[in-house]
Every structure is written in C-alpha cells, then in structure tokens.
Amino acid sequence: MSDNFAIAATPQAHAADIEFLVRRGMTKGYQIMSLLAPPLYSAFALSRYGRAQFSINRVLRATWVGGSIGIVGGGAFEYVRSAYSNPHKVRARRIQAAYDTGSIRADDHSTIGGILLAVLTPAVFWKRASVANLILGGAGIGSAIGLLAHHGRTVTGDPAPRVRIPENPVSGQP
Template identity: 55%
Template sequence: MATPTTQDADVQYLVRQSMSTGYQTLSVLTPPLYTTFILMKRGRGAWSLNRLLRATWVGGVTGIAAGGGIAYGRYKYSTAELVRQRRLDVAYDANRIRSQDHSTIGAVLMALLTPAILWNRANIVNLILGGAGLGSAMGTLAHHVRTLTEDPPIKAAAVIANTK
C-alpha cells in the first residue's frame, strides 16, 4: 500500500472543495431549469412539487460527481507546486468560506423546514434532500446578493514559515 503524499492530501482537499462548489452551483441552477423545461415541454399539469424536489437533489448529486471528477482530473496530474499553491488559495479564500457557510446554513434549515411545512405534498426523501438543495441554493444566492450589496470580505494572506 502506497503512503499518501502531501500532493495527494492537497488533491483530496481540492476535490472536496470542488464537490461542494458543484453541489452549490447545480442546486442553484436545477430548480429554474427543471421548471422551465417541464413547463415548455409538457405544460403546467406535469409540474409537481415532488418532482421539483427530486430534480433538485439529483441535480445536487450530479454537481458533486461532476465537480469532484473535474477537480480530480485537473489536479491529480498537475505539478505539486501548483496544487499546493491552489490549495492555499482555496483554504484562505474568505469569499469561498463565506459562501459555503451560507450554503450549509440554508441547507440545514431547509432540510428541517421543508418536511415540516410540506409533509403530505411529497415523498419524505425528496422533502429532506430536495429541501436541503433548495436551502443550499438560497444560501448561495443570499451570499452573492450580500456580496454585491456590501463591502467585500478582507483577503487573508497565507503565512508559510520558512524552515530552511
């Protein structure tokens, strides 16, 4: 069994961050795209809350897989210096951290509130997972609206001690 290197740890970190970004992105895009597609293709009678919630969480899972796969393919075969620098950039990006915080808070709140409010309107799995997807989308959108209307967050600089 091969021992993991520092580059492997950096690649794993970047893949996890890209999976999170993929989930956020497709959670934002899936509900309006799904609704538009269904209304244009099949009409108003084919749209249902259960299907929208299912499409939302399936879109989020697709975003996780796509984000992780793309990041793995990109960073696995990059140089160790490039991967290390990218990891430091991602780890200290206050804007990304704030976006993920808003997304997580929204996902947890909506995963709890959606089943409580819409109990008999959809399958419980779709209520919980779809609610989390909608909450993640709302949190991500709230972050972007907040970023546009307020001062940008302060950029933190990575401090690396010179051990030579």
C-alpha cells in the same frame, strides 16, 4: 524553509492536496447544480408538459438529483485537474483556497441554508412530496438560497474580508 519544501514535495502531501481540492470541487459542484437545477427543470417541465404535470415533488427530486450530479461532476473534474498537475501548482491552489474567505463564507451560508430548509421543507410541504425528496430537495434548495444570500451580501456592500496569504515556500522560489 527547505524543510517545508521537502515536506510539501512528498507524494503524501500531494495526495492530501488533491483530496482537499476534490472535496472543495464536490462542494462547489453541489452548490452550483442545486442553484441551477430547480429553474432549469421548471422551465423544461412547464414548456414540455405544461402546468398539469408540474409538481413540488418533481422539482424537489430534480434539485437533489442535480446536486448529486454536481457532486460527482465537480469531484471528477477537480480530481482530473489536480492529479495530473504539477504538485507545486496544486499546493499553491490549495493554500489559496484555504485562505479564500469569500469561498469559505459562501460554503458556510450554503451549509446553513441547506440545514434550515432540510428541516423546514418537510414541515411546509409534508403532504405534497415523498419524505426523501422533501429532505434532500429542501437541502438542495436551501444550499442554493444560502449561496444567493452570500452573493447578495457581497453585492450590497458587505464583502468577505481579505486575508493576506503568507509567504509560499512551495512556489519554487527560495
């Protein structure tokens, strides 16, 4: 058990933990901003410019730009949070994130939705938007729909199974 503690206390292990958590923060930032960007942009555009200036192209562009901002913001937030924290606490957060089946299932649903709508959105709205906005915006909207599907499954009585986290020798307890 002391060998695991010695390995976990190395700077390389701390850097790997930070990398894992930054990637997770980027994923969560993309999912949340892809969920929030379309309704926020639609409300802003309709109240500010009216229905005449509202278009599918602009909503799709706002979706992928919002998702990009979420990637940068989520990654930066998680880096600052993790890089300047105690390595033992960062390791414990990484282990907890690795065993969080609800979060893993949300990521899976989000990925599936993103891939599906990245393909289906150009097929449906081909003449209404540019190709880049169709693919990237469709992926963002699909990611948001996948995230909503995960939360819908959880609310309707199909929660992700709980996994017991194994003993954590890194928490400082012998």
